[in-house]
Amino acid sequence: DTAVSQTPKYLVTQMGNDKSIKCEQNLGHDTMYWYKQDSKKFLKIMFSYNNKELIINETVPNRFSPKSPDKAHLNLHINSLELGDSAVYFCASSLDQGENIQYFGAGTRLSVL
Amino acid sequence: SQKIEQNSEALNIQEGKTATLTCNYTNYSPAYLQWYRQDPGRGPVFLLLIRENEKEKRKERLKVTFDTTLKQSLFHITASQPADSATYLCALEGNTPLVFGKGTRLSVIA
Numbered sequence: 005d006t007a008v009s010q011t012p013k014y015l016v017t018q019m020g021n022d023k024s025i026k027c028e029q030n031l032g033h034d035t036m037y038w039y040k041q042d043s044k045k046f047l048k049i050m051f052s053y054n055n056k057e058l059i060i061n062e063t064v065p066n067r068f069s070p071k072s073p074d075k076a077h078l079n080l081h082i083n084s085l086e087l088g089d090s091a092v093y094f095c096a097s098s099l100d101q102g103e104n105i106q107y108f109g110a111g112t113r114l115s116v117l
Numbered sequence: 118s119q120k121i122e123q124n125s126e127a128l129n130i131q132e133g134k135t136a137t138l139t140c141n142y143t144n145y146s147p148a149y150l151q152w153y154r155q156d157p158g159r160g161p162v163f164l165l166l167i168r169e170n171e172k173e174k175r176k177e178r179l180k181v182t183f184d185t186t187l188k189q190s191l192f193h194i195t196a197s198q199p200a201d202s203a204t205y206l207c208a209l210e211g212n213t214p215l216v217f218g219k220g221t222r223l224s225v226i227a
């Protein structure tokens with residue numbers, strides 16, 4: 005069983021569209037994250053949720069909206085997609101906020117045309 | 118602001134040699150530092166964590182050091198194998214849970 009799974013793996017879409025990426029973890033972790041890895045390979049945190057509550061919201065456009073229906077799921081919805089949104093998006097989870105060992109999903113490669 | 122530098126984008130070494138990767142940081146005193154491995158098309162995988170009061174940590178062929186005076190961590194892979202070829206990322210506890218470096222792409226040549 006995959007510990008952190010995200011779907012879809014690839015997403016190709018036109019500018020201006022709205023899309024969602026889903027993430028689920030079966031590790032029983034309390035904290036989940038969304039990261040963006042751009043073409044220069046920088047891995048940067050976007051959001052963090054602890055027990056369904058938003059605890060970190062880095063400087064991302066408000067076109068990006070995370071939603072956590074329960075602590076095992078953290079979905080990412082993106083409105084009005086732009087060319088600059090093209091990147092690989094990773095979901096991750098951690099057991100606690102102490103040492104924050106991250107367990108990552110396989111990533112979703114988003115291409116905005 | 119916090120800054121992390123992994124000062125080699127790419128490192129090529131011969132199979133059997135020891136690979137040494139460097140992670141430097143400025144403007145912060147992290148309580149711990151982590152190392153991850155990332156293969157193409159996959160998410161990073163956690164390898165080791167070292168705390169500020171630990172000088173060295175080992176796991177099989179991996180060794181990590183943490184020098185809080187130099188603000189530097191070294192990551193060593195001994196008896197390297199082609200299967201060790203990957204990108205290695207260091208990550209620091211920061212203002213956000215973790216701040217990642219850009220990574221060093223290691224190629225072990227048979």
